[in-house]
Amino acid sequence: MTLGTSWAIDWTRACAAVIAEHRVELITLDRDIGDGDHGENMDRGFSAVVGKLDDLASDATPSDVLKLVATTLISTVGGASGPLFGTAFLKASVAIGSEPQLDSAAVVALLRAARDGIVLRGKAETGDKTMIDAWTPAVDAAADAQAAGEDEAAVLAAAATAAERGAEATEPLIARKGRASYLGERAIGHRDPGAQSTALLLRAAASVAAGNGEAHSSDANTSGTES
Numbered sequence: 572m573t574l575g576t577s578w579a580i581d582w583t584r585a586c587a588a589v590i591a592e593h594r595v596e597l598i599t600l601d602r603d604i605g606d607g608d609h610g611e612n613m614d615r616g617f618s619a620v621v622g623k624l625d626d627l628a629s630d631a632t633p634s635d636v637l638k639l640v641a642t643t644l645i646s647t648v649g650g651a652s653g654p655l656f657g658t659a660f661l662k663a664s665v666a667i668g669s670e671p672q673l674d675s676a677a678v679v680a681l682l683r684a685a686r687d688g689i690v691l692r693g694k695a696e697t698g699d700k701t702m703i704d705a706w707t708p709a710v711d712a713a714a715d716a717q718a719a720g721e722d723e724a725a726v727l728a729a730a731a732t733a734a735e736r737g738a739e740a741t742e743p744l745i746a747r748k749g750r751a752s753y754l755g756e757r758a759i760g761h762r763d764p765g766a767q768s769t770a771l772l773l774r775a776a777a778s779v780a781a782g783n784g785e786a787h788s789s790d791a792n793t794s795g796t797e798s
């Protein structure tokens with residue numbers, strides 16, 4: 572089994588659905604240690620992406636889908652997270668090239684390029700209490716799963732579980748990047764909103780790959796026929 576354009580499209584839809592569902596939770600997390608707009612920012616961005624999916628060409632590759640996500644997030648999401656997630660999806664789209672189907676190695680390359688793009692842009696290190704604290708364990712777990720011979724869905728599931736643990740592990744940290752860094756010790760005890768949204772996006776990727784995500788369809792590009 573490999574992951575094609577319909578996986579990328581369904582993942583995008585699943586991201587929009589899960590972010591909409593967790594909008595208030597992300598707002599609350601960002602209200603605790605930031606300015607309270609993270610849920611709003613992400614919801615606006617992914618809703619805009621869904622509105623553009625029908626513009627994809629019928630022969631669009633997974634890379635084309637990720638590029639559409641990237642450009643839309645960059646142009647519609649304000650704050651720190653728009654350019655950071657936008658860069659992540661852009662670098663991921665470049666990393667997977669024009670391959671119509673992604674194998675487990677390509678999935679690891681996608682995740683690694685996304686993480687590296689965020690680091691390049693935001694300069695956060697592990698333990699700075701940012702989305703990187705979800706992305707880096709996710710990349711490491713994905714690479715381990717791939718090296719152990721796991722398939723794409725299992726690689727994504729490993730990434731999602733590691734991202735969820737990474738997000739939770741931001742709670743005791745002091746922030747060294749972003750708005751939360753102004754709070755010093757007052758950030759302790761609060762989960763980083765960007766790490767939480769990262770975990771949601773990666774769980775969505777895994778769920779769709781496993782066949783139980785939002786709007787799963789057959790492995791042909793159905794962008795022209797879906798409403």
Ligand code: ADP
Pocket residue numbers: 601605606607608609612613649650651652653655689692693694695700701702703748749750763764765766
């Ligand atoms: P803003 O902070 O501008 O209001 P958001 O609330 O949408 O933007 O996003 C905040 C999230 O962005 C944080 O929870 C954190 O995960 C992430 N973030 C902020 N700065 C950085 C950075 N330099 N590197 C990586 N992630 C960052």
Ligand code: MG
Pocket residue numbers: 601605606607608609650
């Ligand atoms: Mg904010």
